[in-house]
Amino acid sequence: AQKITQTQPGMFVQEKEAVTLDCTYDTSDPSYGLFWYKQPSSGEMIFLIYQGSYDQQNATEGRYSLNFQKARKSANLVISASQLGDSAMYFCAMREGPPGTYKYIFGTGTRLKVLA
Amino acid sequence: GAVVSQHPSWVICKSGTSVKIECRSLDFQATTMFWYRQFPKQSLMLMATSNEGSKATYEQGVEKDKFLINHASLTLSTLTVTSAHPEDSSFYICSVTSTDTQYFGPGTRLTVL
Numbered sequence: 001a002q003k004i005t006q007t008q009p010g011m012f013v014q015e016k017e018a019v020t021l022d023c024t025y026d027t028s029d030p031s032y033g034l035f036w037y038k039q040p041s042s043g044e045m046i047f048l049i050y051q052g053s054y055d056q057q058n059a060t061e062g063r064y065s066l067n068f069q070k071a072r073k074s075a076n077l078v079i080s081a082s083q084l085g086d087s088a089m090y091f092c093a094m095r096e097g098p099p100g101t102y103k104y105i106f107g108t109g110t111r112l113k114v115l116a
Numbered sequence: 117g118a119v120v121s122q123h124p125s126w127v128i129c130k131s132g133t134s135v136k137i138e139c140r141s142l143d144f145q146a147t148t149m150f151w152y153r154q155f156p157k158q159s160l161m162l163m164a165t166s167n168e169g170s171k172a173t174y175e176q177g178v179e180k181d182k183f184l185i186n187h188a189s190l191t192l193s194t195l196t197v198t199s200a201h202p203e204d205s206s207f208y209i210c211s212v213t214s215t216d217t218q219y220f221g222p223g224t225r226l227t228v229l
Binding site for chain 2: 033035037042043044045046047050052091093095100102103104105106107108109
C-alpha cells in the first residue's frame with residue numbers, strides 16, 4: 001500500500017494565483033514528519049516546508065503553507081501568488097520511525113506548470 | 117540548513133566499469149547519510165542508509181555488493197557502483213538530516229553506455 005499518495009500527476013496555475021498540491025499519507029506511528037520538496041529541471045531537491053505530527057499550527061514558510069489535517073491524514077501544500085519560477089516537480093515526503101532509524105518515504109510527485 | 121555537495125555532478129562510463137560518487141556535508145557533521153536513486157519521471161527511492169563508522173543499511177532489493185557504501189568520516193560518504201550496466205543509469209542523490217529536516221545534495225547523473 002502506498003504510504004504517501006499524490007493524486008495529481010500534473011497541475012497548471014496562472015501566474016499570481018494560488019495553487020494547492022494534494023498529499024495524503026498513511027502511518028501508524030504516533031510521531032512522524034511531513035515534508036515538501038521542489039525539484040526543478042536541474043534535479044536538485046529543494047526543501048520547502050516541514051510539519052511535525054505534534055505541531056498544533058499549520059507550517060508556513062513565505063509563500064508556502066502546509067494545510068495539515070491530521071484526522072484526514074492529509075498534508076496539502078499551498079503556494080500563494082505563483083511565480084513562473086515555481087514551475088517544477090513537487091514531492092511530498094514522510095519521515096517515520098524512532099530517532100536514529102528514521103526512514104523517509106516519497107510520493108510520486110506533482111508537476112506544476114505556472115502559466116504567464 | 118545543511119549544505120551538501122556531490123561529486124561528480126555527472127558521469128558517463130562504459131559497461132563493466134566502477135564509478136565512485138562522493139557526498140560531502142560541508143557545514144554539518146553527519147553520522148547518517150542517505151542514498152537515493154531516481155529514474156526519469158519517477159520518485160526518489162531510498163537505496164541505503166550510510167552510518168559513520170559502521171556498515172550501511174540497505175533497503176530490500178538493493179544489492180550491497182553492487183552498491184558499495186563507505187562512510188569513513190562525519191562529512192563524507194561514498195557510493196561505488198561496481199561493474200556498472202546500462203540499467204544502473206540513473207540520478208543518484210545523497211542527503212543528510214539536520215534536526216527535523218533532510219537536506220539533499222545536487223545529485224549525480226550516471227549514464228552507463
